[in-house]
Amino acid sequence: MKLSAFEVNEFRSVWNSNLCETEDITCLVGKNEAGKTTLLKALYNLSPILTNNGSFDPVNDYPRREASEYQDAVEQGSRRPAEVVKGYYKLEDDDIAVVARVFGNVAxxxxxxxxxxxxxNSMTYTLSFDEGAARKYVIESCNLTDTVKADLTEAASWDDLNKKLAGLEQTDEVAGLQELVESIIPQTAGYYAFNSLLDxxxxxxxxxxxxxxxxxxxNIQALIKRRDSGDLLPFDHPLLGLINLARLNLDDLLNAQRTIELVNRLEGASNILTRQILKYWSQNKHLQMKFDIRDARPEDPEGMQSGHNIWGRVYDQVHWATTELGSRSKGFVWFFSFWHGMKTSSVTTQM
Structure with missing residues (x-):
């Protein structure tokens, strides 16, 4: 599925954005402080790729002039928590097919x-769903006699259907249908379709x-510690993404002895990244990505004076020069950091 539109309300500098339609590529244009970043941050919080992100805080996020009145009203129960962001997603053929396999083509x-x-930070969904059509399909798709199907079709609700099934001989077919119905009963078939099939x-x-x-x-030890404790820093994510794309195992890199095996693995990882990066970076086709791992040294940057360190480097084959990744042009570092996210997720970005 794809995001087709969104709207933001009562968030920082935006009181009401109205409906913002989106295409495959969407660009927000406006003066500084016009609210472009605010819109993107609200949208990001709707479905963040980093699971520890995405929380709204009315103290910091509600428009300041009305914040006190809003919080008082919520605490007194005179209004519900405000709707911050709403996203409209267009279901694609494969999404629809997943639902159709369970509930048919017209549900x-x-x-x-x-x-x-x-x-x-609660969420709600809206999905137009025909409960009767779904119920009829799950009955018709079962291998039961026409007489039994006709009787089951008279059920006016999922609960009624479950009661009718309980009175039948418990064949495998009946038991399978009853298992599905019982998983639906606490809510609706539409709820099941969203939470079990589409979410x-x-x-x-x-x-x-x-x-x-x-x-x-x-520093490899510090990076592994932050990863395992769930306390990753923002700049850790692109590096971990690139390490994964390069098919390296971060834990194995702790064995930083200069063996042929380690050298070969690092060279292989460098070649993989070089091939992939040069598909998109057209300004200079003579660059080669390199990973280096070595023991920490006293003159290394703060936090990297013990254990083992990983260094990302860029070799320019024209100038015969190697530079640290972080010291390349700002555009290249931005592209290199951003690129790993483009490989794995839908993106909303600030330009």
């Missing part, structure tokens, strides 16, 4: 899924700005 009555997130297909957003640019060097 979904619209190809639009709406997700809404509120200041208490995992909702695109994740990556919000990217200078905050996420990699430094080009990190």
């Amino acid at each position: 979904l009555t619209s190809d639009v899924l709406t997700l809404t997130k509120y200041y208490d 995992s297909r909702v695109p994740k957003f990556l919000y990217f700005d200078e905050y996420y640019q990699m430094r080009g060097h990190e």
Whole structure:
């Protein structure tokens, strides 16, 4: 599925954005302080690629002039938490097919899924769904006699259907249908379709700005510790993404002895990244990406004086010069850091 439109309300400098339609490539244009970044940050919080992100805080995020009145009203129960961001997603053929395999081709009555997130960080969905059509399909698709199907079709609700099934001989076919019905009963078939079939297909957003640019060097032990504790720093994510894309195992890199095996693995990783980067970076086709791992030294940057360090380097074959990744042009570092996210997620970005 793809994001087709969104709207933002009562968030920082934006009181009401009205409906913002999106295409495959969408660019926000406006003066400084016009609210472009605010829109993107609200949208990112709707479905963030980093699971520890995405929370709204009315103290910091609600428009300041009305913040006190808003919080008082919520605390007193005179209003519900405000709707911050709403995303409209167009279901594609494969999304519709996933639902159709369970509930048939006519249960979904619209190809639009709406997700809404509120200041208490709860979320709601809207999905047009024909419960009767879904119920009829799951009955008709079972290998039961016409007489039994006709009786089951008279059920006016999923609960009624479950009661009718309980009175039948418990064949494998009946038991399978009853298992599905019982998983639907706490809510609706539409709820089941979203939570069990579509929720995992909702695109994740990556919000990217200078905050996420990699430094080009990190201490391996410290990076593993932050990864395992869930305390990754913003600039850790692009480096970890590139390490994964290069098919390296971060834990194995702790064995930083200069063996042929390690050298070959680092050269292989460098070749993989070089081939992929040069598909998109057209300004200079004579660059070669390199990974280097060595013991920490006293003169290394702060936090990297013990253990083992990983260094990302760029070799220019024209000038016969190697430079640290983080010291290349700002445009190249921005591209290199951003590129790994483009490989794995739907993106909302600040330009």
